[in-house]
Amino acid sequence: MKRRSFLKSAAAFLPAAGLDPMAFAGLPGADAPPQGMVIGAGKDRLGEAHSRGYSSILFKVLPRETSNGLFVIEHMNLVNGGPPLHKHPNQEEYFYLISGEVRFAVGDKRLTLHAGESILGPRGIPHTFAAVAGKPSHMLISFSPAGKMEEFLRATAIPNPPTEDAAFWSKFDIELVGPSPFKA
Numbered sequence: 001m002k003r004r005s006f007l008k009s010a011a012a013f014l015p016a017a018g019l020d021p022m023a024f025a026g027l028p029g030a031d032a033p034p035q036g037m038v039i040g041a042g043k044d045r046l047g048e049a050h051s052r053g054y055s056s057i058l059f060k061v062l063p064r065e066t067s068n069g070l071f072v073i074e075h076m077n078l079v080n081g082g083p084p085l086h087k088h089p090n091q092e093e094y095f096y097l098i099s100g101e102v103r104f105a106v107g108d109k110r111l112t113l114h115a116g117e118s119i120l121g122p123r124g125i126p127h128t129f130a131a132v133a134g135k136p137s138h139m140l141i142s143f144s145p146a147g148k149m150e151e152f153l154r155a156t157a158i159p160n161p162p163t164e165d166a167a168f169w170s171k172f173d174i175e176l177v178g179p180s181p182f183k184a
Contacts, residue, residue, distance in 0.1 A: 039060055044058040044060075045059045045062055046062075052153070052158065053081065053158055054130075055076060055079065055081075058076065059153075063146030063150050066146065068146045068147070069144065070144050071142065071146035071149050072140060072142045073140070073142075074139070074141075075138065076138055077138070078100065080131055080133040081130055082131070083128055084128060084164050084176060085105065085126050085179065085180055086175060086176050087121075087123075087124055087125055087174070088123055088124075088143075088147065089173065089175060090145070090147055091123055092123050093120070094118065094119075094121070094141065094143075095118055095139055096139060096141075097114065097115055097116065097138075098139055098140065099138045100115065100131060100132070100135050100137025100138060101137060102130065102137050103131075104119055104128070105129075105180075105181050105182070106119060106127045112132065149172070152169075152174065
């Protein structure tokens with residue numbers, strides 16, 4: 001029996017046997033997409049829609065597909081706005097700008113990135129971003145390891161407005177540092 005067929009059969013059997021399928025979600029390859037799976041332009045990995053109010057977010061690579069090693073999202077139509085200043089104690093956040101202009105704060109640095117440029121938000125270093133007003137932007141963001149970022153983005157998606165409560169953010173292993181230096 002091929003591995004994929006076995007995994008599908010096992011997934012169907014687990015609930016009937018009284019076992020929690022999520023207990024097996026972290027096993028390498030358990031939820032891996034078929035090799036070479038293409039996720040189309042403007043498409044979410046699961047066909048869902050996500051937004052934090054300042055952009056549309058598409059999930060491209062899910063944590064469960066990489067044993068929590070990586071989570072990749074695409075921000076489309078990023079407009080003026082962005083998250084508050086925050087830091088991740090256990091993961092790096094990498095930004096690649098596809099189009100437009102985005103302002104970044106990483107540690108003490110304040111800079112504007114243009115299409116084709118990228119920047120790393122190292123673990124433990126406060127960072128944030130905001131699109132330049134009037135210029136919708138498009139970028140890829142990856143988190144390594146993935147941590148609880150998928151859960152965080154689901155918990156703060158519209159209609160649940162992003163909250164700037166430090167205790168809430170800490171549930172997702174993110175430290176809220178303060179407001180964005182780019183807030184108008």
